[in-house]
Amino acid sequence: MRDDDAPTPRTPRAEVRERLLVAAAQEFAESGLHGSRLDTVAARAGFSKGAVYSNFASKQDLVAEVMQRQTNLVLASLRELVGPDLAAEDIGDVLRAAFGRHDQTAQFALLSEFRGYAMRHEAFLPEFVRQRRALQDGVLELVQEWFGAHPEVSPGMRLEDFATLLVGANVGIVFDAPALPGVDPGDVIAAVVDAVVRPR
Numbered sequence: 001m002r003d004d005d006a007p008t009p010r011t012p013r014a015e016v017r018e019r020l021l022v023a024a025a026q027e028f029a030e031s032g033l034h035g036s037r038l039d040t041v042a043a044r045a046g047f048s049k050g051a052v053y054s055n056f057a058s059k060q061d062l063v064a065e066v067m068q069r070q071t072n073l074v075l076a077s078l079r080e081l082v083g084p085d086l087a088a089e090d091i092g093d094v095l096r097a098a099f100g101r102h103d104q105t106a107q108f109a110l111l112s113e114f115r116g117y118a119m120r121h122e123a124f125l126p127e128f129v130r131q132r133r134a135l136q137d138g139v140l141e142l143v144q145e146w147f148g149a150h151p152e153v154s155p156g157m158r159l160e161d162f163a164t165l166l167v168g169a170n171v172g173i174v175f176d177a178p179a180l181p182g183v184d185p186g187d188v189i190a191a192v193v194d195a196v197v198r199p200r
Helices: 014-037 038-045 049-055 059-081 088-100 106-119 125-149 158-176 187-195
Strands: none
Touching: 014 038, 014 049, 014 059, 014 106, 038 049, 038 059, 059 088, 059 106, 059 125, 088 187, 106 125, 106 158, 125 158, 158 187
16 A cells, blocks of 8 residues: 555544634634634634534533633643742742733633623523632632641731632733733732732
8 A cells, every 4th residue: 555545644532622622712712702603613623514513512512611621721820830839929929920921812802702602691601600610719729728838928818808809800900901001910910919918
């Protein structure tokens, strides 16, 4: 058999799903959920529309999986930077990097699309709430782990409130970015942390 007669290797299923999820995230952020077509998502990933339906039960299923992937990416990024061995004097600078090291425009466009979709599709709202809760809980877990390893400092408030404040401040600043030219979410988050975290 000649080399050019050899069958083309089949793309592993996990890779197909990942490429579709990445393409869908880009398409949803750029065109919105309502304006996005599954054949466009498939083409963007380098596959036919059939690849979408062989990996996801419906468009809503794809939306949920894209949101889950984004939630996982955010938490993984934070876990890489904020560990129990991080010194108290460095926490502000590290959080400045964590929240301000990349453009969050596309990420927030996606979150806005997910929120709007959840408001218009009652069946999706519980999934949206579950995933936003998972993000909040993930940040709280990091906060609890870090303060547990640093009894020499106090947040000056309940850890649950501190975690909520970090997430809410970041989302709010990115939402209002057009009205806050030059304001970096990372700088604001770091300022909040430096103002709140104090020696016991």
